[in-house]
Amino acid sequence: MKLLNRKLFRDISHNWTQFMSVFLMAALSIIVFVGLQGAWHGLQESLNSYLTENRLPNYWIQGSYITKDDKNKLKAISGIKKVRSGTRLQVKQDKHHLIIDSFQKPLIKLHRVKGDKYNSQSGDGIWINKEYARDHSLKIGDNVSVTYANQKFHLKVEGIIQSPSRIYFTGTQEFIAPNYANYGYAYVSPKTLKKVFNYKGPQNIVEIDGKHNNLRKEVEKIFGARLLTYYNQQTLPDVSTATERVGEIKNLSYLFSFIFLLLAILAMYTTIRRLITSQTEEIATLKALGFSSFKIQIHYASFGLLVGGLGTIIGALVAPLISWYVLSSQKSMFSLPNWQISYNFSAWMVMILVIFICVFSAYLAARSGSKGLPAIYLRGIEETKARKIWLEHWKNLWKHLPYSGRWAIRDAFINRTRTLMGIIGVAGGMMLTIAGIGMPQSMTHLVDKAYNTDFSYNKRLYVNNYESYRKAHPQAKQWVQISQAHFSPDDGYNRLLIVVNKGDYVNMKTTTGGDIQNGGLYVTHGFAKRAGIKKGDNLKVKTFGSNKQYSFKVKGIIATETNQGAYITAHTWQKAKGFYQPTTLLVGKNYKYHKQDINSTISINEQKKNAYNFVNSLMSIFALIIVFGALLIIIVLYNLGSLSFVERTRDYATLRVLGIHKKELRILTLIENLITTFIGWLIGIPAGIWFLGQYVNTFSTINLEYTRYYNWETILIASLFVWICSLSTTLFISRRIKKIDMVQALKGVE
Amino acid sequence: MIEFEKIDKEYHVGDQVVKALHEVSFKIEQGKLTIILGPSGSGKSTLLNILGGMDRPTRGTVKFNDQLVSRLNDHELTNYRRKAVGFVFQFYNLIPSLTALENVAIAAQLNNNDHQAEGYLRQVGLSERLNNFPNQMSGGEMQRVSIARALSKKPELLLCDEPTGALDSKTSIKIMKILQDISKSNETAVVMVTHNPKFEQYADHVIRLKDGQIEKIYDNKSPKIVEKI
Numbered sequence: 001m002k003l004l005n006r007k008l009f010r011d012i013s014h015n016w017t018q019f020m021s022v023f024l025m026a027a028l029s030i031i032v033f034v035g036l037q038g039a040w041h042g043l044q045e046s047l048n049s050y051l052t053e054n055r056l057p058n059y060w061i062q063g064s065y066i067t068k069d070d071k072n073k074l075k076a077i078s079g080i081k082k083v084r085s086g087t088r089l090q091v092k093q094d095k096h097h098l099i100i101d102s103f104q105k106p107l108i109k110l111h112r113v114k115g116d117k118y119n120s121q122s123g124d125g126i127w128i129n130k131e132y133a134r135d136h137s138l139k140i141g142d143n144v145s146v147t148y149a150n151q152k153f154h155l156k157v158e159g160i161i162q163s164p165s166r167i168y169f170t171g172t173q174e175f176i177a178p179n180y181a182n183y184g185y186a187y188v189s190p191k192t193l194k195k196v197f198n199y200k201g202p203q204n205i206v207e208i209d210g211k212h213n214n215l216r217k218e219v220e221k222i223f224g225a226r227l228l229t230y231y232n233q234q235t236l237p238d239v240s241t242a243t244e245r246v247g248e249i250k251n252l253s254y255l256f257s258f259i260f261l262l263l264a265i266l267a268m269y270t271t272i273r274r275l276i277t278s279q280t281e282e283i284a285t286l287k288a289l290g291f292s293s294f295k296i297q298i299h300y301a302s303f304g305l306l307v308g309g310l311g312t313i314i315g316a317l318v319a320p321l322i323s324w325y326v327l328s329s330q331k332s333m334f335s336l337p338n339w340q341i342s343y344n345f346s347a348w349m350v351m352i353l354v355i356f357i358c359v360f361s362a363y364l365a366a367r368s369g370s371k372g373l374p375a376i377y378l379r380g381i382e383e384t385k386a387r388k389i390w391l392e393h394w395k396n397l398w399k400h401l402p403y404s405g406r407w408a409i410r411d412a413f414i415n416r417t418r419t420l421m422g423i424i425g426v427a428g429g430m431m432l433t434i435a436g437i438g439m440p441q442s443m444t445h446l447v448d449k450a451y452n453t454d455f456s457y458n459k460r461l462y463v464n465n466y467e468s469y470r471k472a473h474p475q476a477k478q479w480v481q482i483s484q485a486h487f488s489p490d491d492g493y494n495r496l497l498i499v500v501n502k503g504d505y506v507n508m509k510t511t512t513g514g515d516i517q518n519g520g521l522y523v524t525h526g527f528a529k530r531a532g533i534k535k536g537d538n539l540k541v542k543t544f545g546s547n548k549q550y551s552f553k554v555k556g557i558i559a560t561e562t563n564q565g566a567y568i569t570a571h572t573w574q575k576a577k578g579f580y581q582p583t584t585l586l587v588g589k590n591y592k593y594h595k596q597d598i599n600s601t602i603s604i605n606e607q608k609k610n611a612y613n614f615v616n617s618l619m620s621i622f623a624l625i626i627v628f629g630a631l632l633i634i635i636v637l638y639n640l641g642s643l644s645f646v647e648r649t650r651d652y653a654t655l656r657v658l659g660i661h662k663k664e665l666r667i668l669t670l671i672e673n674l675i676t677t678f679i680g681w682l683i684g685i686p687a688g689i690w691f692l693g694q695y696v697n698t699f700s701t702i703n704l705e706y707t708r709y710y711n712w713e714t715i716l717i718a719s720l721f722v723w724i725c726s727l728s729t730t731l732f733i734s735r736r737i738k739k740i741d742m743v744q745a746l747k748g749v750e
Numbered sequence: 751m752i753e754f755e756k757i758d759k760e761y762h763v764g765d766q767v768v769k770a771l772h773e774v775s776f777k778i779e780q781g782k783l784t785i786i787l788g789p790s791g792s793g794k795s796t797l798l799n800i801l802g803g804m805d806r807p808t809r810g811t812v813k814f815n816d817q818l819v820s821r822l823n824d825h826e827l828t829n830y831r832r833k834a835v836g837f838v839f840q841f842y843n844l845i846p847s848l849t850a851l852e853n854v855a856i857a858a859q860l861n862n863n864d865h866q867a868e869g870y871l872r873q874v875g876l877s878e879r880l881n882n883f884p885n886q887m888s889g890g891e892m893q894r895v896s897i898a899r900a901l902s903k904k905p906e907l908l909l910c911d912e913p914t915g916a917l918d919s920k921t922s923i924k925i926m927k928i929l930q931d932i933s934k935s936n937e938t939a940v941v942m943v944t945h946n947p948k949f950e951q952y953a954d955h956v957i958r959l960k961d962g963q964i965e966k967i968y969d970n971k972s973p974k975i976v977e978k979i
Contacts, residue, residue: 386846386847386848386883386884386885387883403848403852403855403856403859403864404856406847406848406852407845407847407848407852407856410847410848411847414847650843651843651845651846654839654843654845655856656828657802657804657831657837658831658832658837658857658860658899658903659828659829659830659831659832659833659835659860659903660832660860661825661828661832662828742799743795743799743804743805
């Protein structure tokens with residue numbers, strides 16, 4: 001066995017190019033699967049431990065006021081364990097916005113980054129969130145001036161904190177990504193609220209620990225018109241965006257790994273089988289010397305074990321780098337105290353599977369090559385089973401093909417597994433490239449569409465008082481009222497009802513290209529899809545802050561990605577006697593206003609910039625996809641080209657002897673890969689468009705519906721990329737023509 | 751037509767220098783069947799490689815119709831093989847995925863002669879096997895395809911490396927006859943390398959090699975006609 005092992009190492013070193021592709025495919029499969037798993041599982045573990053240790057509430061309620069009676073009623077609901085009420089104020093620090101919460105006994109345990117832990121007895125202290133403090137260079141002991149109700153108050157920074165219910169804090173629903181330069185959150189004690197702010201108002205927020213199967217209904221019953229917002233862990237974007245990201249990366253890893261594993265299996269099987277077939281005579285010699293079939297099979301299975309095992313080990317060693325790379329790209333988006341990479345048993349399973357495939361492929365090939373008497377093999381191997389193919393029935397087409405083309409096409413049909421591997425490899429690479437290019441394009445399109453087409457305002461003004469502003473500025477438009485609403489039927493989540501008045505800044509279209517008009521409700525596509533709502537259905541609406549329920553006919557489905565809910569004209573809403581007190585005024589570039597009339601403003605450019613930040617946070621993942629797409633094409637085509645070259649070396653040498661120039665031979669070697677690339681590329685286009693749709697969909701959330709976007713440029717760039725990868729790989733392989741030894745052609749069949 | 755003058759060929763194997771050919775000189779004439787005879791290791795293959803423009807001598811000159819083949823560069827050597835030389839291999843070296851006709855045509859088109867491919871196959875008696883793949887043919891048939899392929903290039907020099915080495919004696923005689931006919935009718939110089947002395951009797955010209963040197967050269971005044979055997 002010792003000498004057989006020596007043979008094993010020498011065989012591998014002599015055929016290293018073929019084994020290299022098996023090694024790389026095994027390594028890449030592990031890198032992709034385990035690398036991405038490290039990221040999503042790590043994020044999941046980090047989230048789980050953070051949310052569990054810091055006691056994330058199950059429900060959040062905001063009302064115009066909260067009474068003791070409300071709390072008692074909530075506590076009496078079955079499954080509810082703890083109910084804590086507090087106060088939420090929106091204050092300004094210079095021009096920036098801070099949301100301040102105050103609890104006597106907060107349900108959640110704030111994570112202390114620096115300074116003291118939250119103290120509900122503090123006199124003038126403030127606990128500010130880590131990222132806001134970082135962006136505004138706030139340190140422990142600093143004095144912070146905040147403005148509330150036109151009065152300025154001074155607080156001392158006592159702690160820098162992170163809250164588990166603010167992992168993905170955007171500050172306002174108008175932004176889709178965190179914007180800590182302008183929005184932060186903080187905690188102060190009730191004592192500070194009373195002493196410093198002189199706040200005498202009621203409590204307005206509740207955090208609940210416990211489980212109930214329809215708490216929304218109970219809460220609506222208890223609070224009635226006082227209910228302003230209701231969230232659970234799935235609907236609070238500050239938490240759900242993070243938990244959904246786990247699923248997004250997880251789906252991505254499965255989508256990715258499926259392609260890689262499929263190709264790895266094919267590559268490993270074809271390569272190992274080919275190598276062992278070329279060693280038939282050696283197998284026969286070993287048998288003639290007296291080695292048992294079992295020993296020979298074990299010897300050849302160890303090729304798979306060594307190469308597959310080495311690839312798996314290297315893949316497993318590199319995988320944490322991918323995990324860290326992906327996780328690092330998420331750090332700017334999510335506020336977590338600890339980031340860890342973590343793997344579960346399926347990583348081990350995939351590693352074992354990859355090694356098993358390599359060993360089993362080698363074993364199967366060796367078994368078929370070691371059956372029977374040695375003399376059969378010593379007589380020599382049978383020539384390839386060449387035959388006519390169905391394409392030859394089209395005589396007019398076939399007879400016009402050059403002989404080299406006929407040769408390549410027949411070879412492709414005869415070596416089906418090898419050809420299939422090439423086609424899947426190129427199609428897979430094309431799929432990944434279209435997805436890699438199309439994904440940022442889809443996201444950028446979403447931003448462009450939302451802030452250039454669907455909405456065309458320059459600024460959103462939040463007025464202090466609608467009635468007085470309207471009277472003073474009767475020409476001002478376009479007014480928009482945005483409220484949380486409970487639709488029936490729905491998908492179980494509260495959504496936005498957007499009441500739009502006359503104006504030119506809300507331009508979204510229906511799926512059939514129509515405008516929002518009087519006479520009914522327009523439901524956004526994402527919401528309609530999730531809730532199964534169709535045009536012509538009747539939908540009941542109850543906005544938070546009101547007890548009344550309205551019924552409307554669905555007049556159209558709106559093709560918009562943001563603000564999932566429903567749109568209605570102010571005329572239709574008022575005609576149905578809906579409460580209409582809008583606070584948002586959308587204005588154009590040259591609109592003049594008095595600052596004292598306005599509570600706050602958001603410019604569309606700020607929103608755009610924020611949305612692009614969100615897209616950029618995912619860029620590294622998209623880049624990763626493109627890199628892996630390229631690697632896939634290169635490795636698969638290199639392997640395919642090498643196999644084909646090895647099999648044809650003798651034929652190429654013969655042709656050289658017959659007088660074919662190297663350049664002519666090089667063209668000949670290109671043909672098979674070009675055919676494979678062409679078919680793979682052709683299949684890859686629709687497959688890539690489909691994959692992009694699936695891939696984009698994994699990023700859709702309750703509030704944002706990502707839709708696939710691509711154009712001819714996407715296909716063109718992806719095609720160029722795939723063809724360049726393919727041609728350069730094929731040309732690289734064809735360099736071997738220089739090394740063809742013509743004398744070999746004159747020797748007998750080995 | 752072909753003239754070998756004091757040809758030496760040396761190979762370096764590790765630190766050792768192996769002399770494959772030493773001061774080999776001879777002439778080959780058009781329309782003659784030349785047989786190069788010799789045991790294993792006598793230098794037959796090396797000589798054939800130099801004749802066919804696949805290898806260069808270490809010393810000496812090879813002339814083909816006044817052209818110094820031994821001084822040609824790689825590109826010129828390819829042209830020499832393309833235009834002047836036809837090869838018949840011991841193991842046929844047919845392309846498995848091409849039919850008999852296509853195997854001949856792929857070589858014939860090098861000299862824009864592929865429309866005559868079928869004619870060459872008829873000439874070697876394979877008109878019934880045009881569309882058969884190599885794996886559907888016997889050894890003798892495959893060798894005949896190989897000969898047709900070589901002829902399709904209309905070579906002035908046909909080199910055959912042990913063309914009967916993988917065939918039974920009956921088929922070997924058939925192949926021998928074809929080669930003899932070619933040398934007579936096509937005005938082609940046919941050079942056949944073999945270790946089998948029984949073929950000596952059919953040759954017009956015999957070169958015997960031993961240990962890389964010429965042991966004997968002679969003309970066969972009355973070579974036997976294969977048909978008559």
